[in-house]
Amino acid sequence: MKALVYEGSGRKAWTEVPDPVIRDPRDAIIQVDTVTICGTDLHILGGDVPEVEPGRILGHEAVGTVVDVGDAVVGLQPGDRVLASCISACGLCSYCRQARYGQCLGGGGWILGHLVDGVQAEYARLPFADLSTHKLTPRVSDEAAVMLADILPTSYEVGVLNGGVRPGDTVVIVGMGPIGLAAILTSRLYSPSHIIAVDKADSRLQAAKRLGADIAVKPGDDPLEVIRSMTGGLGADVAMEAVGVPETFELCTTLIRPGGRVANIGVHGRSATLHLEDLWSRDVTITTGLVDTFSTSNLLTMLGNGQLDVGHMVTHRFPLDDFVKAYEVFADPVRSGALKVALTRA
Missing domain, CATH: 3.90.180.10 (Medium-chain alcohol dehydrogenases, catalytic domain)
Incomplete structure (x- = not known):
């Protein structure tokens, strides 16, 4: 064969x-x-x-x-x-x-x-x-x-469930590849108030909108300011990392509010910096996982x-x-x- x-x-x-x-x-x-x-x-x-x-x-x-x-x-x-x-x-x-x-x-x-x-x-x-x-x-x-x-069970289990998406949450997903797009589909099962998609490619941001994201933004367009403007300055309840590079993981940790949750889905081949000097006092939860x-x-x-x-x-x-x-x-x-x-x- x-x-x-x-x-x-x-x-x-x-x-x-x-x-x-x-x-x-x-x-x-x-x-x-x-x-x-x-x-x-x-x-x-x-x-x-x-x-x-x-x-x-x-x-x-x-x-x-x-x-x-x-x-x-x-x-x-x-x-x-x-x-x-x-x-x-x-x-x-x-x-x-x-x-x-x-x-x-x-x-x-x-x-x-x-x-x-x-x-x-x-x-x-x-x-x-x-x-x-x-x-x-x-x-x-x-x-x-x-x-x-x-991709569907991975986005659902490692992203949505690990991230604890709840009705009314503001959810940001960084990376609109197949996993990130599947995370939009499965997040919608829990009726979040907003789903924000972040990606560099226009075609993938358009796909995110078709699948249910209500905001699509590029990394260079200050997604933190976009999210804060929607949340009274607080930030997202849940941020999902769906790329697997240090920059996107570190971006996710800046986009969440105090008490927020970062769900890492991406497969990482390099070290990422964990800025505990900024995170330790903000009651932040970070999860990782391989799909079950x-x-x-x-x-x-x-x-x-x-x-x-x-x-x-x-x-x-x-x-x-x-x-x-x-x-x-x-x-x-x-x-x-x-x-x-x-x-x-x-």
Whole structure:
């Protein structure tokens, strides 16, 4: 089969690799039908995730059809259409029993495209398949479902829930990539009074407005003054960092009011300065997190019932064999206007 293989920092190839096989009784093999690229994949290619070894098949977001299952898999059978979660879960360790699957001690967590081969391929092996997949109903399309492999639960759990968004809050989200845009969608579930989007790119700020942000501002246009003018000089209740660079994290810490919450979602490859000299007396809460995907089932239900609309998230579509071009488009959003890309089997 063919797969997108990481060949070292800055290098990748769509190339022939061996077909995946069942290695553990809890495994399933899927034919990949729809797959996408994550900002984390770009971080890997940039050398920010050194645990990823050359030769690794990338990718952790896919919808596929089950073609084989291990002897211990009880909830799946060949022909089932499933969402492959970005997080794998053994289901037995102390963290899994608290639904903190991202911290799994039994061989799970974020492993696809990271510690084991991922799903940017024609076929993929899914460890712990019963707990790491979600069967899909005909009401949910492949393209919509793949948005719930990572970005929707990540923005919801690590951004909205960690940030404690409440009705009437003023919420600012820095970074209007797919995660930031998904954070707008999932913040709206809690009826904040204002959602402010911050990004450098006009196309992404326009997308933010379409998805529900009522204010869109560039970093150079003094977002702090904009937010203070809306909040009686106080600042935002919640600031979400959705980029993964020091400057945006530090910006978030300046935009919140006393008692505010900073929810860091972005994947950071460099140190950021924590200005405790300014923050220590302001009752500020800062959270970090890797998604656990405990919310995926509920989000899928809301998607199927029409309560979540992810139809504007995918801007570019490619056949599966055009992975290199898809990466070029996704990695250059200023020129391409790309949000999420979708690659599908012909």
